[in-house]
Amino acid sequence: MIGHMSGRPPTIRERRLAGELRRLRETNTPMNLEEAAERLNWSKTKLSRIENAVRRVSASEVQEILAAYGMSGPRMEALVRFARTARQRGWWDAYASTLPTDYATYMGLEAEAEWLNSYTMGLVHGLMQTDEYTKHVAKSILMRFSPASEVERRVAARMARQQAWLERDDPVRLWSILDETALRRVIGGAEVMRAQYKRILELADLPNVMFQVMPLGAGGHPGVVGSFTLVGFPQRFTPDIVYVENMTSALYIEDEKEVHTYSLAFEQMGAMALSPEESLAMLERLAAH
Structure with missing residues (x-):
């Protein structure tokens, strides 16, 4: 039936x-x-x-x-x-019962996306995080009220998400604009951050990845109000969406005019950010310290 x-x-x-x-x-x-x-x-x-x-x-x-x-x-x-x-289950469905519904849903959308244009303000983009960085982030978000097993589930889900992205036959194109504050914020200690800088440098060398840093000196820009990700799909019937996440929930924006506004904002931010070459040079300097 x-x-x-x-x-x-x-x-x-x-x-x-x-x-x-x-x-x-x-x-x-x-x-x-x-x-x-x-x-x-x-x-x-x-x-x-x-x-x-x-x-x-x-x-x-x-x-x-x-x-x-x-x-x-x-x-x-x-x-x-x-x-x-539609009945076929993906790798992300294995985590659907142990993660917040909004986040589990986003993993499924991301796994089927054709491209991601993402601005992140406070943290390195999830697809670029090391496992140690992710572990310290998860501990901070869960505020030590959850058991260690919950942290481990979050880290496992994040690593599975990265592996699925890297192993796809047609990998998602990622354009990540990262606020400089996320690079300057020390999470987990100096060694964890050095490893994180090196991880970004490795991933930025992939042909489907473009990485930029929004410098503090850029002043005001559309992203100062918060992080967001534009998600584009290969299917004709699926419109682009915007994903906005906060501490306890997430917002999916599907209205065509609003999505277009975010697209224009992201393009403006790309022009204001450091070039990919300048961004990687900054990371190399940080990793050397």
Whole structure:
């Protein structure tokens, strides 16, 4: 039976599919939930459960939904193909029950992204962290209220995330702009930081990585309000999103105009930051001390 989730939580891909079906109804049609269900000759409850990833949806049902919403052609075909593989679990699903939901969801999105444009203010980007740096960060975030096993799970998830990124046949393109304060903030001691500088230097040499430092001397810029990541996907049906994380939750921005604003801000910040060559020279100086 394709209906209920058989007692298991939905995969990240099933959540993405459900969210996209809801977004298409809300943005591409004038129909509310009840009107859409009536057009499909379904119950309102069935469609609601599909849109909230409570009920599994088949590829044929996705095709039926999209046809009712007036969609056809390559975009419809791409989403139907995606629906056929939505039940497949990725490496990130193994951590979904032990990590905050927002973060586990982001790992799934990142794993399927084509590119990431990320500005980080307080910490080195997660894909570039060493295990020791990650361990000290996790201890700080959990504020020593959680058992050591929780810290280890966080570190294991972060390292699995990095390994998956590096081993992908089509690796995600990462453009990381790091605020200089993150390089100057000593986390875990001088040795941990030296190893961290060297790790960034190694990764910055990869063809799919561009690394820049936003210097303190740059003054005000759009990123002073906080870190954010633009996530781009190869699928035609999936729009770019912005991921903004704070201490207890995360925000996913999908509105096209808002995403465009973040894109413009990131481009401006790229122009204000040190060049890749200047950024690596700074790292080399820091690693030498």
